[in-house]
Amino acid sequence: MARSASRSRPAAAPAADGEINPKAPCPCGSGRRYKHCHGSGYAAPVRRPFEGLAGEADWVALRELVPAATGKLRTTDGRDVTLASVLPGGTPALVRANEEILLGVQLPTSSDDVSRDLGTALAAALQAPAGAPVDPGPIGAAGSAGPRLQELLDTSAPLQVTVHDDFGFWLEGAEPNPAAQAGLRQANEMIMPTVRLEGLEAAYWCRPAVDRAHVRWVRPEAEEPLLDALARLAAAGELGLGEGTKYAGAFRALGLVVPVWDVPADVPGADWAGPAAELQTRLEAALAVGTPLTADERRARAGLLSRQVTLR
Known part of the structure; x- marks a missing residue:
């Protein structure tokens, strides 16, 4: 028997100006409807956080496979950045005395959007003075509030990866103290060829x-x-x-x-x-x-x- 009109499900009301329709795709790019993603109070993991960046596959490799490697990046405003597989102590970013920025893709913890984690760190590094510690704020399970990498980087610039036999690039241009040298030796002993x-x-x-x-x-x-x-x-x-x-x-x-x-x-x-x-x-x-x-x-x-x- 057909369902009566009085029991039919009402049509969804259109979203008000400035609001997101709950049935629309979530703006975060997860592929889920907004009501099942950020609109539910739970942010679904971004499945491909490096999608849209040049060399997406190499970004994944440096994050998951490669122990010691670097690559050159360029920001949208033309500033050069060195991408590193990992930095000392899992630090997300460093600014050297010569103003060179290093961004580490392997982090001790991460949120559901690795691109936003790294973008938060890069944004902090771009504002940090030369030689000063970079404090990107909370990065990890609690999530990051900063921009994504896709917002900061020139996505047309190719990613050229250089694999290193050791972590000597950590200390380039610096005069390391004995503790730093000891840490470098310890890290080098763990490198997989x-x-x-x-x-x-x-x-x-x-x-x-x-x-x-x-x-x-x-x-x-x-x-x-x-x-x-x-x-x-x-x-x-x-x-x-x-x-x-x-x-x-x-x-x-x-x-x-x-x-x-x-x-x-x-x-x-x-x-x-x-x-x-x-x-x-x-x-x-x-x-x-x-x-x-x-x-x-x-x-x-x-x-x-x-x-x-x-x-x-």
Whole structure:
């Protein structure tokens, strides 16, 4: 029996001037409706906090994978900033005596929007005098009130990453005291050998142990088409990086998928750039296929999903 008009749900009233319609997408970019996100009093995590920045995949790599690396950034008003994987003590930002700003992407704690955490730190550094401590205020679980990186940085400037063998860049241009030197030595002892594969975006070789090595590759594609393409390659026996290598699985980090391959530990890291470039060509071809997955490819995809975990 049809529901009577008297019991039908009333139409939502339009939002008043200056207010956000509860059913509209939340302005934070989470993809959720406003009433289920910031409008509910709970801010859903921003799934891809570095989306819109040049080199998004490398931002994720420096945040999650790379122990010692730097890259050059430029603010919207033309000021140069050095991005660092991590700074001493997990400090979010430093301003050197020569006015150089260093921004550390690996933080001890973070809120549901890493971009706003780092933007808050960068905004404080831009206002701090040379050589003075940077106090960005609260950063972490309580959230940050400052701007996002996308508001402060020139998003057209490419991010060129340099991987370092140690943390010597921490003390460049400074005269460190014995305590700082001791801290540097201690940090250097914990570095995992890492190489960025030349000519590829966000592909890194690392050796966590003498007898183990991996290639970790942060991919910029959306997850579903990427998994389809990887499944096509897996079904065709073309997902490896060559003899003695094995696809180990993948993890999700800050909205992107990071496939991982086990590779022989006795092969220098830089030597994997060629095999990875060949895989890139095969992957691009697989991404361009528009037909549905075959039965073998669907089984391969299920196997890939079983070896995928989420970091954050």
